[in-house]
Amino acid sequence: MSMSRRFFLKSSSALAALSFIPNSVKAFYQDVKEKFFVKKQMIPIQLEINKKQYSLTVDSRATLLDVLREELNLTGSKKGCDHGQCGACTVHINGEQALSCLTLAAMAQGKAITTIEGLADGDNLHPMQEAFIENDGFQCGYCTSGQIMSAVACVNEGHTGSVEEIKEYMSGNLCRCGAYNGITEAIQQVAK
Amino acid sequence: MSYFFDSKNTEQMPKGRVEGIAKVTGKAKYSAEYDIPDVTYGVMVGSTIASGRILKMQIEEAMKAPGVIDILSHENKPYVSGFSGMKEMPDNRFGLPIFYTDKVYYNDQPIAMVVAETIEDAMFAASLVKAEYEEAIPETDFAKKAKEVSLKETENDRGSVGAWENAPYKVDQEYTIATEVHNPMEMHATIAQWKPNDKLVLYDKNQGVNRVQSVISSLFDIPTDNIHVISEFVGGGFGSGLRVWPHTIAAVMAAQQVKRPVKVMLTRPQMFTMVGYRPESWQRVKLGADKDGKFLGVIHQAKNISSKIQGFSDGITRVTRKIYGFKNVKTEEAIVDLNVPMPTWNRGPGDTTGCFGVESAIDELCHELKLDPVDVRLKNIAPYEMETGLPWSTNYLNECLEKGAELIGWKNRNPVPGSQKEGDYKIGYGVAVGMWGSGRSYTGASIDMQKDGVITVRTAMTDIGTGTGTGMQNVAHTVTGIPKSKIKIELGNSDFPKAPSQGGSRGMASVSSAVYAASLALKRKVAGYAWPDKDANTLNIDDISLSDKGITYKDSFLPYADIFGKNNLNDIKVEEFAGPGEERKKYGFCSSAAHFYKVKVHEKTGKIKMDRMVIVADAGRIINPKAAANQVIGAGAGGIGMGLLEEQLIDFKTGRLIGNDLAGYHFAVNADVPLIEVSFIGKPDPNINPSGAKGLGEVGIIGAAPAIANAVFNATGKRVRDIPITVERFFNA
Known part of the structure; x- marks a missing residue:
């Protein structure tokens, strides 16, 4: 049942090219498609997000990011590319960095998911959140959730030995506003 | 409801931006x-050819897919008065008449929108x-077609054209820049x-928001x-949000057609074709x-x-007529129309591009003359605004x-x-400068004071x-005088006082004037309620101040509770507008910046690393020091990106x-x-507006790319005139 997202994407792009293919091959492809294509299927899942349990019925094709944003209104995790290229959707799964756009919701069952909404302790901000405010580690704010989730991981994993090390670790989180000074300085401040 | 300001955590405020908590949580x-x-949910579908006509949409299979409600296309769309009865393309002022043409002008032109129950x-x-197409051969090669297109006078010439020819020292070079795509981190989206x-x-x-409205x-x-129109948080723009693009229009059409709200978010690849780019x-x-290096x-x-x-003309030669005191100038431009998506303004439009040519040429001249590029620039800065003859304000x-x-x-x-x-x-060092005409536009702001002394300042302008x-x-x-913790901000909403778009470095210069005017009006209005026996309009405004508790006029103090009580008020509201005036006839206005960069170039691999970047900007008074520095760092x-990395390639x-x-x-x-080092001159401009802020968004990028190329030349002796300076361009130079 659990076809990978990669297979799904490949198959759909193959479909787009279908018009150039001879009829015999088309017919064969239709057969293959009937057999292997993942049809829409609604499945019940349980997710633990920010220490809260959710029982949901979701599309088996749904990514964790889309379930967070579209089903649960947890829109702090951002969609910047939907392809694992920008880092804006970064969350923690079992305490480790994960890209929620490359994680099917169904794959995240039984794991502890933390999103930006779960980082603060009530009204008390996480030190990294405070440091981002103080060091102006953002402009438009769209990449910020992902930056902060990665920044917390950067400190937890001990990659704060130098400016260069921080910058290298944080280079999977793109910021088009270019607020890289503030992001780097916020991490340095928390690492101290 | 406003998400911009979280009043629960006001003690955080002085440390950072007013919307900081909303963004980090x-x-x-x-x-x-x-x-x-x-x-x-709406998803756009693009054409798979770059030129031709759609013969027939093929949507049967898609319509059978689960959850599909409707599929809009030129074969199935609601009535849109602005598109119906439209004359032949081009010259439709709305850009692509989405779903009102069967013609295809570029690859990935939006031809359909699927509306379905879930994403x-x-x-x-x-x-x-x-879709079934009738395909034509597209024109897509800029370098090839540019040779066939003739230049046109910009009609801004000064002095004698021959002056260049007769100069003892000359540079005559060609420069190219690849297409650059804005790519703000938030992909363009609309809920209609x-x-x-x-x-x-x-x-x-x-x-x-007012632009979208109109x-x-x-x-x-x-x-x-x-x-x-609600645009309270905007995840970056850089110019891509200055136009209303087809997906927004499509969302409005689809919502009409399916009689339900429609949400559309472009995919990242669609961000390259549907919302403009720097050409x-x-x-x-x-x-x-x-x-002596005198131009x-x-x-x-x-x-x-x-x-x-x-x-779309990017206005590339404008900057040349502006920065330096050229007495003899001739500028010519042309646009080269191709089967490509629509370009648009991108950060520092025109000037950023033009500066690469001129600032590189100056560096070439300095090398030939063995003169210092800083001295030569200092010697040639425009003594007044060259095009109008007006003196610089600052x-x-x-x-x-x-x-x-x-x-x-x-x-x-x-x-x-x-x-x-x-x-x-x-290693090498390079310098280049940039300039951007500053100004302000007619802008509104309102202030609403509540009984507890908390004020809310509002404008339609986006942040x-x-x-x-x-x-x-x-x-x-x-x-x-009211403390920041008692000042709420609401913006990016067309219900608030009208404002121009956030663009062209005019945001702060414009809105600061409106807020200034509204703040003065509030002081007078509160004074009028506090001391009805005095004529508030004649009081010296500097003698009036507000605090979190009440109003002070000279030695008199009255708490807000008394003022609201005795006048039986629920709130006190003011709304003011401010715009440019007579000062535009007296002075020329500009922001400017100097870029000093140190690069490292690896001899064997051609790897270029920015080692240090010093940017000094004159943008008048700096209203938010941290955010202003951040703007320049981002620029x-x-x-x-422009100098070393960004390049949108096309399959011809x-x-x-x-x-x-x-x-x-x-x-x-x-x-x-690198950690970019930013400094400001910080002197207020006394004429542009009451705050003295001249605008900052563009100048940080204008001159950046040539400073990199000039530094690479200093490091290696390789003059790269085609950017970005990728490894292959570096080795081929």
């Missing part, structure tokens, strides 16, 4: 993030939509929701006031000087890519150059190329990450883009950018 709501009941359903069905009586609510990513109003022939360009600069004349010619839908470009030279240690630079080394790297809201708070605090990072045969996602198209990541 994920509570900030961007346009696709509003929870709208019964919402449907998964919509995405899957969109992959099944096809029709309400009874022809009312429309749009949650839309854009840089100007475009949708004239397209759909409904009154402006019927359209409510690829060619320039030729002929520059003449005497032996005698210049001819600047430029061409840029344009689309077949609508002509122009501290000379101080930017002097300060930047000192900060980078310019005097230690060896002018002989390739003479400095650090380990395996050759695209520029710090508009924080600047408004700073101005309101400075003028009224510098954008400059690295199909007109398809190559590498059109964030893995294929590289802009600067954290590791590409």
Whole structure:
């Protein structure tokens, strides 16, 4: 049942090219498609997000990011590319960095998911959140959730030995506003 | 409800931006993030050819997919008065008449929109939509077609054209820049929701809510006031949000058609084709000087890519007529229309491109003359605004150059190329400058005071990450005296006083004036209620101050509770507008910046690393020091992209883009950018507006790319005239 997202994407792009293919091959492809294509299927899942349990019925094709944003209104995790290229959707799964756009919701069952909404302790901000405010580690704010989730991981994993090390670790989180000074300085401040 | 300001945590405020908490906690709501009941999902489908005509849409398979509600296309769309009865393309002022043409002008032109119950359903069905085309051969090669297009006079010539020719020292070179795509991190998105009586609510990513209102109003022939546009948080723009693009119009049409709200968010590849880009360009600069480096004349010619839908000139030669005191100038431009998506303004439009040509040519001239590039620039800065003849109100470009030279240690630079080394790297220093015409536009702001003394300052202007809201708070605090923790900000909403789009570095210069005027009006109005026996309009405004508790006039103090009580008030409201005036007839206005960069170039691999970047800007008074520095840092990072990384390639045969996602198209990541050193001159401009702020968004990137190329030349002796300076361009230079 659990076809990978990669297979799904490949198959759909193959479909787009279908018009150039001879009829015999088309017919064969239709057969293959009937057999292997993942049809829409609604499945019940349980997710633990920010220490809260959710029982949901979701599309088996749904990514964790889309379930967070579209089903649960947890829109702090951002969609910047939907392809694992920008880092804006970064969350923690079992305490480790994960890209929620490359994680099917169904794959995240039984794991502890933390999103930006779960980082603060009530009204008390996480030190990294405070440091981002103080060091102006953002402009438009769209990449910020992902930056902060990665920044917390950067400190937890001990990659704060130098400016260069921080910058290298944080280079999977793109910021088009270019607020890289503030992001780097916020991490340095928390690492101290 | 406003998400901009979280009043629960006011003690955080002085440390950072007014909307800081909303942004670091994920509570900030961007346009696709509003929870709208019964919402449907729209996904755009693009053409797979670059030129021709759609014979028939093939949507049967897609319509059968689960969850699909409807598929809009030119074969199935609601009535849009602005598109119906439209004359032949081009010259449609709305850009692409989406779903009102069967013609295809570029690859990935939106030809359909699938509307479905869920995002998964919509995405899957969109992959099944096809079309049968009649295909024509597209024109897609800029370099090839540019040769066939003749230049046109810009009709801004000064002095004698021959002055360049007769100069003892001359440079005559050509420069090119690849197409650059804005790619703000938030992909463009719209939620369109029709309400009874022809009312429309749009949650839309854009840089100007009033602009969206007026475009949708004239397209759909409904009154402006019927359209409510909400853009409270905008995840970056850089110019891509200055127009109303087809997906927004499509969302409005689809919501009408399916009679439910429709949410559309572009995919990242669609961000490359559906919301503009900085057009690829060619320039030729002929520059003449005497032996002391005094410029005698210049001819600047430029061409840029344009689309077949609508002509777009980037205005590349404008900057040449502005920065330096050229007495003899000739400028010529042309647009080259191709089967490509529509270009548009991108950060520092025109001037950023033009500066690469001129600032590179100056560096070439200095090398030939063996003169210092800082001295030569200082010698030639425009003594007044050259085009109007008006004196500069303020122009501290000379101080930017002097300060930047000192900060980078310019005097230690060896002018002989390739003479400095650090380990395996050759090192080099480069300088270039930029300038941007500053100004302000007619802008409104209102202030609403509650009984507890808390005020809310409102404007329709958007904050695209520029710090508009924080600047408004700073101005309101400075003028009224009310502490920042009692000043709420609401913006990016067409229900608030009208404002221009956030663009062209005019946001802060414009809105600060409106907030200043509203703050003064509030002081007078509260004074009028406090002391009805005095004529509030005649009181010296500087003798009136507000605090969190009440109003003070000279030695008298009255608490807000008393003022609201005895006048039986629920709130006190003021609304003011401010715009440019007589000062525009008396002075020329500009912001400027000097870029001093140190690069490291690896001899064997051609790897170029930015080692230090010093940027000194004159932008008048700096209202938010942290956010202002951040703006310049970001512009510098954008400059690295332009100089070294960003290049949108096209497959000439199909007109398809190559590498059109964030893995294929590289802009600067954290590791590409050193900790950028930013300084400001910080002297207020006394004439531009009451705050003295001149605008800052553009100048940080104008001049950045040539400073990099000039530094690479100093490091290696290789003059790269085609950017970005990728490894292959470096080795081929």
